[in-house]
Amino acid sequence: MTAATLAPASTPARRLSPVAGLRHTFTLAWRSLVQIKHNPMELLDLSIQPVMFVLLFTYVFGTAIAGSSGEYLTFMLPGIMVQNALFATMTTGFGLNNDLTKGVFDRLRALPIARWAPLAGRILADTVKQAWSIALLLGVGAILGFRVGNGLLGVVGAFALLLAFTLAASWISVLVGVLVSEPDKVQIFGFMVIFPLTFTSNIFVPTDRMPGWLQNWVEVNPVTVVADALRGLLVGGPVAGPVLQTLLWGAGIAVIFAPLAVRGLKRRV
């Protein structure tokens, strides 16, 4: 059998260059993205839910909450972008857990590739998916009449800020993916935590319409902070304060959860 013919024994390389590690990362990101081709449901997942939320909230609650659906769209779209991005971070933990439980992760680790490449490749691919959802929401918003107040710079800024924040938040997802026994539990975690977290923020209803005891929480909820930053960048209003707070939240989450996630991953495998 020709497949098995051995190449003349060559001396194995002692170590990897960082460039090789980057190449492994891109190859593994390709692997995660090409899956969409075979599983178009995933793309629908990425696309339908956010669009449906925008439509439902705009036309069902819009008039009741903000007086008109157009005004409500302006208020709510930046927030729904945050909510959707947080739900989408669960993809990372789901995929990682899938690789861990199915044995794909071990196959990758037995290869002479950079130790960090499997995780980095996954996060890179999920960042591309995030970018797709954010662009989709902005596009749908524009069609429905969302008016950008700060021009292209605002849009690019909002885009970059949200991506940076989700990159930090995805470490929580990685930690969950490392800790739970099966992929579906990542989804359950996402549902149980992200739903209440995002609804007890100011993304759908202005803070002053909520009961007093809840307002205290809503104001410190990081989802409120990120939504305010996006509103500032996309629509208008205070920018510096909320953007700075968003970056601090992101840094704080990454500093706490990245080491926990990496330690958990090393223990798991």
Add this chain to the structure above:
Amino acid sequence: MDYAIRAEGLVRRFGATTALAGVDLAVPTGTVFGLLGPNGAGKTTAVRVLATLLRADEGRATVGGFDVVRDAHQVRQLIGLTGQYASVDETLTGAENLLLIGRLLGLGRADAKQRARQLLADFQLSDAADRAAKTFSGGMRRRLDLAASLVGRPQVLFLDEPTTGLDPRSRNDLWDIVRALVSDGVTVLLTTQYLEEADQLAGEIAVVDHGRVIAQGTPEELKAKTGGQTLTVRPADLADLGAVTTIAHAVSGASPEVAQNAVTVAVNDPGVLPAVVSRLDAAEIAVAELALRGASLDEVFLSLTGHRAEDAPAGTDLERTPA
């Protein structure tokens, strides 16, 4: 002698469980070495340590002369890993899975595609090249698993229970592939629950139980230790049961048992089979079934450890010779 794999005093604990309790192994280059034992014996843990996936708490091991901890990167360039714990990506096609590995190993796009095509052809998977691996049958998936571990032309191949759950035909196909690899000079470390599989493939077998190697030797040596084989004769006509019993006793020298319309007797000499056939023939007895069954893993365990393997192997039907 040149050893592709060496392990000395490997110990690995998981909490209160000791998966490896001091394992020594020496696998000569270019041979198949079988690790035989029931579920939970420590076979997979040993493979994971040798394949750089897991660190041993104590002891040391080398693969191709490289330390599995200190020189892990070099070891990974020499090995291929197939088994329960190293799997292909089910959402990718057969071709994409192999392409992925080729690219990760540093092949250019064209080379990686060429290598994938060649391996798919070698493993009779060309027709399934563009189908997602999750649609593959069990046998196809194992072949793809094995192909994936061969993309880098490994010198040392770890096969962790490669045929568990496969039907006899797929199992035979896989054995043929392993034999071809060995004839090309690859060293194979095979773990299995089936004595039959170790017997078919391995030149040397280590029997593992509770994290220890409790016996080691060639298949013949091990079988001799475990009390030989069982001969079963089922006459076509039940009226011949008595005559068959007499012949079985005469040939084997042991006392036969009659159960379920068949005569079984313990034999130590494989030469009894032709002797029984000629005696039956001479007596003009038509036979519905004639089988020489080797010692099962259960029997190996019973005789080596005094206790039964917790997990009974799925029979030794493959050794049956239709009469």
